[in-house]
Amino acid sequence: MYELTDVTKKYDQGKHSVTALNKVTLSIPDGQMVAIQGPTGGGKSTLLQMLGALDRPTDGTVQLGTSDLSKLGQGPLGEIRAREIGFVFQGFNLIPTLTAQENVETALAPLGVPSAERTARAAAALESVGLGERGSHLPAELSGGQQQRVAIARALVKEPAVLLADEPTGNLDEQTRDEIMDLLEGLWRDRGLTLIVVTHDSAVAKRAQRRLLIKQGVVKEIS
Amino acid sequence: MFVTYLRRELAGRRKQTAIVAIGMALAIALVIIVNAVSSGVQLAQSTVLASVYGVGTDITVSETPTAPTEGEAGAGGPQNFDFGADDGATTDGTTTVSQSRLSVDRGTTAFDATALDTVSGIDNVSAAAATLSLSNTTFDGALPDFSETGGMPTGGDAAAGGTPPSGGPDGAGGSSFSVDSFSVLGLDPADEAVGPLSTVSLTDGRSLESSDAGSNVAVLDASYATTAELVVGDTVAIAGTDFTVVGLVTASSADAATASNVYIPLDVAQSLSGLTDQVTDIYVQATSSTDIEQIQADVETALPDATVQTQSDLASSVSGSLSSASDLVKNLGLWLSLIVLAAAFLIAILFTISGVTRRTREFGTLKAIGWSNGRIVRQVAGESLVQGLIGGVVGIAVGLAGILVINLVAPTLTAGAATTDTAGPMGMPGGGGGFGQAAVEAATSDIVLQVPVTLSVILIAVGLSVLGGLLAGAIGGWRASRLSPSEALRSIA
Known part of the structure; x- marks a missing residue:
C-alpha cells in the first residue's frame, strides 16, 4: 500500500525552481488498478518516479508498505525496485543487444537468482505474455507490441507487488494497445498486483478502478 | 548474466570493439617490438662486449x-x-x-x-x-x-x-x-x-x-x-x-x-x-x-686505487650502427611507444565514455529494475577489459609477427668496442687491459640483430592491455554509476 503525504518535488532550473508535485497526499491500497492522467508537464512522470522509488521528494513522505522511500538511500531504493516494483515504459526500454529471453532475465540478475532458475522463470514469463517462441529474438526483430510484451514479462518475472506503467501503449496502434491493456489487466487480476498506469489515453484510463488527474503538480480524483 | 551481457554487447557493438581493440593492438605491438628490439640490441652489445672482455665477466678491476x-x-x-x-x-x-x-x-x-x-x-x-x-x-x-x-x-x-x-x-x-x-x-x-x-x-x-x-x-x-x-x-x-x-x-x-x-x-x-x-x-x-x-x-x-668497471660502463664504448640502433630504440622507440600507448588508452577511454553516454537509457532502465551501481560498473569495466585484452592478444600476435619479420630480415649492425691493443711486430693483437684501460683502438665487427621473444615482453603486453582496459572501464563505469535512474529515463523521454 502506498501512502503519500504532502509530497512536493521541485527541480532547479538555473535561477528558477519548477514545482512538479505540490503537496500531494494520496493513498493507494494494495491490488488497486489506478490510472493517472493529465496534461504534458503536469507531473505524471514525476509522481510515477516517486512511486517507483526512482527519485525522492523534496518534501513529504512516500510510504510503500513499511518502507519510507523518501528517507532511503540509493542502495536500499535499488533493492526495493529490484524486489517489489516492476516498470513498463512507453519506449519499451529493452537492451538492444540482448535477446527477449535475456532481457527478461536482467530483472532477476540483481536478485541473485541462479542461472537455471533464471532461465526457466524468464521463459515462463515470456510464455505468459504469449511470446514463448520468441525468446531468442533480438528486440529489433520484434514488433512494437511484442517488444512491449517482453517489457511486461521483464517487469513481472520477479513477481513484484507493484507494476508501474508509463504510457505503456503510447507507441502502439489501437489494436495492439487493446491487446497490451488486455494483457496488463489480465495479469493484474490474476496476480493481485497494484497496477498504476500513467496515460494520455482515456480509453486506457477507463479500464482502471480509479482515475487520478494530475495538473500543475496537484492530484485530483476523477469520479 | 554478466558474461552473457558482456558477450552480447561486444558482439553487438563490433565497430566500437574493433576500433578500441585495433588501437590497443597497435600500441601493444609497438611496445612489444620496441621492447624486443631493445633486448636484441642489448644482446648484441653483450655479444660484442663478451667477445672483448670475456663471457660472464660482470666487472673488471685494474689499476690506473x-x-x-x-x-x-x-x-x-x-x-x-x-x-x-x-x-x-x-x-x-x-x-x-x-x-x-x-x-x-x-x-x-x-x-x-x-x-x-x-x-x-x-x-x-x-x-x-x-x-x-x-x-x-x-x-x-x-x-x-x-x-x-x-x-x-x-x-x-x-x-x-x-x-x-x-x-x-x-x-x-x-x-x-x-x-x-x-x-x-x-x-x-x-x-x-x-x-x-x-x-x-x-x-x-x-x-x-x-x-x-x-x-x-x-x-x-x-x-x-x-x-x-x-x-x-x-x-x-x-x-x-x-x-x-x-x-x-x-x-x-x-x-x-x-x-x-x-x-x-x-x-x-x-x-x-x-x-x-x-x-x-x-x-x-x-x-x-x-x-x-x-x-x-x-x-x-x-x-x-683500483679502476672498477662494469658491463654497463662498457656499453657506452660500443659504437657503430649498433650504437645508433640502441640510441634509436632508447629515444624514438620509447617515445613512440609511449605516445601510441597513451593514444590507445585515450581512444579506449573516450569510446567507453561515449558508449556510456549512448547507453544512458539502457543503464537508466537497468537501474530502474534494480541493478546496483556496482553491477553496472562491473559490466562496463568488464566490457572495456575484454576489449583491451582482445587488443592485447591481437597486439601480441602482430608484435610477434613483427619480431619474426625482423629476425627473418636479420639486419646486420656494425659494432665497435674500444680495446687496448699492443700489437707486436707480427701484427698479433696483444692482451692486456681490463675495462679501465686506456682505449687506443676501436675494433669493429658485424653483429646480426636477433630479436628475442621473452616471457617478460608478453607479460608486459598483457599487463598493458589489462591496464588500458581497466582504466577505460573504471572511468566509463564511474560515469555510468553517476547516472541517476530518474534523470537517465527522463533524458530520453
Missing part, C-alpha cells in the same frame, strides 16, 4: 697506470736492453747478442695479488680470476767484433789510407738488429668460469690445467702459432726460458681484450717477470645482475 719510477718492474714503462762488454758470442768477426724480457705492457700497471682475495671476499661475488698481462720482447743483434777492429769503426775513408771495416753480418762492419715481441698472459688455469679462458676455444692439444701451476707449459693462440710456425709439442722461449706448447686455442674475437699470443700459468709468469704476487687485472662475476652495482661500490671501497 702511473708514471714508472726507475727500475720499477710492474709499471709498464719503456724497455731497455743493456749488454756488457763480454756479452754475446763472437764468431767470424761477428758478435751476436740476444736478450729477452718479460714485462708488463705499457699502459698497464701491476698490483698486489691479494686484491683477488679482497674481491673474492665481497658479498655476491660468485667468481673472480686474476691475470698478469705481459709482453715478451726479444732483442737480437749481430754486430762486428770490435776487438778485431781495435775499436769502434770510425767511418774512416779507405781511400784516405784507413783500414776498411770488416766483420758483422755483412762482413763489412755492418750490424743487424731485430726486436720480436708477443703478448703473454699469466692466468690461473683453475679459473675457467670467468676471465680469459672463457673467451677461447681449444683447437688442438689441451688447455691449461690446475696441475700446470709452476710448470713451463704454454698454450698458444692458433693464429700466432701459425705465423710463428709452432705446433703442439714445440717449445717457445719466454724470457729466455723454454716452454712446451701443450695446446692451441682460438679467441672468440681477435679484438678481445683478454686475447693473448701465449697463455702460461700465473705463478710462472709472475716468477719470470719478477712480479711476484702481482697481477694486472681481476675479472669478476656477480651472483646476480642486480648485485653488480653493489659489488662495484664495495670493490671501490675496498680497493680505492
